[in-house]
Amino acid sequence: MRAIPLRWRIIAALIGLALGTTLILALLARHFLALSLQTNVNVEMGSALTSALSLAKENYDAKKRQLQGIGQLLSAPPHRDENALHAAFADAGLNDLTLRVSPIEQIDIDLSRGPVVSKVETDQLQLVLALPDSQRALTALLSLKALIDVGNAVQTYKHIEMAEDDLRTAFLLAFLVAAAGVVLLASVIGVRIGFEITRPLNALLKGTREMARDNLQYRIPRGRDDEIGLLIESFNQMAQDLVENRRKRLEAEQIAAWREIARRLAHEIKNPLTPIQLAVQQMRDKYSGNDPAYQQFVTNCTEIVTEEVENLRSLVQEFANFARMPSLSLSPSDLNECVHNVVRLYPDAHIHLDLEKNHPTLELDAEQMRRVLINLIENSLDASGKNGQIEIRTRTSDDTAILSVIDSGPGVPLKDRVRIFQPYVSTKESGMGLGLAVVHNIIEDHGGHISVKDAPKGGAQFDLQLPIPDRTVAQPEEQR
């Protein structure tokens, strides 16, 4: 059975988490909602409010009877002034009222049957009576606000009671809709997070597959600065290191193979050279004839063979040297001094030095480095001709010392810039093509690197990059 991809597991986990949490919250909310409504709308509350309304009604009737009684009292003699009227109501415990005495003609209520008590303005009880002088009428307005509030409260409670079910449903629906929104949001975020996590993982997976297919040039775009970005960067660095290591291994194998060939070639050619030379010399010496022309011919042939044998021997020596390159003997050395020592060997050449002051001391095999410089200068002289200009420059960049040899020759074609450092490759008509291979080997053995490019003013520029040891202390020195 195929495993569920990580992306979908992350998304499912996030949605499940949101859904589970929401469901638990929904159940809790439903419970608390029911509890909350029950606190406000319940039998006890309803019963209490109904009782309160009954009491309010009784209170209303009592007030009405009181007003009726006071009305009867005040409509009879003796005559009372306003203070006495107020005192009469106060004695009955009716303080929250307004009294007004007005001419009886202004009253449009029939008072012939005595005082009239009625409810006015929905929240007031009104007592109207004719005072004993029959000229004036007294109007007393008693506020019923407290009682009306009780009535309103009961009605509102009844309304809520009627709407309770709808209200509960509405709360639940509102919560469910909000919860659905939360789950939807969680889903969207889950999908996004899932894709954000798994997309680079898939890219890494693809990268490892490409590497397994030996595609070491494959790189993953980093695109982010978090831990996943660092992981991608590490992967790319690992791929780069693999490429570099493979290149070095291949070069080492190539060099070893070439050296073996050179060793065998030197051995196989060198051995018959001496017998050939001796045999030819004997042929010349042993000739006892009198033909001067033939003797001259033999002598010439012998010289040619001897000369070619010497050339071959020289060639063989070159092969042998290449095959027997010694291991490095490193010691603190001044690169500028190495340059000076070599340039001294070429007094007639037009060599311009641009050497950095305070150039750091390097760990070098001075003898091998001398060989490097000689090979490079020879190479430049060959390319530039006798009147050619050569510039040797030293610089420092971070933890690298750079030695550049720049000539005024035709430069190195782009297609030859890598293979030119391989043995037996040469763009010149003469030579075995070992010089730059030797240079390349020595620089690589120093942990450095050599490259060639077009010089700014034309010609070739060979750059040697050599590592600067950590303990190197810059030494003040002016070189020229």
Added chain:
Amino acid sequence: MTRFFTIKTLAFYLLVSVHPLLAQHIPQDSLYIYVQSDTLRLDATIDSLFSKRAIDAIETGMTTSIAVQFRLRTGRGDNLGLRSLFRRLEHDIWEGQYRLIRQSARPDTQITSHFEDIRRACSELQGISLAQLPLPDEPITLQVRIDVNPISSEQRERTRQWLKIIEKGSYLEFFFTLDRSTFPEWIDLFRFRPSALPHLLDGN
């Protein structure tokens, strides 16, 4: 699948559960449609006009609006007449009086201390004019819809202030409203041909 339907059913129930407060009806045997003085008239009695909850609400003093509407429709869906009876019932709990206010071109008020009088006045409909003759002599359906709403706008405002969570424009108002201003659906009451109706003489 069963669970899916259960959830759907529950959701549907939740959505439609804002049901009307009352379920009144007019029994066929109380229905009498006739022609008098070129006017199509109706006598009818509404059963269960006031539900127990509505009576409870009225008894606490809630002002109640009562709306009864009749409509005549042909088989093609043409409206031939619409008659609306609107009343407002106020209960003065302090004085123990009911005031039934007929809201029409000639409004009048009936005051009584007996709820039974109110019930009768609202339920027993006599000589309600439905339409003027002539009417097309084809099958016509009499439809009715009745709404008794004990929640006045003042009461709604008071309740809204009490339940502070239900503010105007609040999120909760998407799911709940205190306004019950929507009428119930029309109900087919009776099907007749005008030519088949009895004619009453004036004064009967």
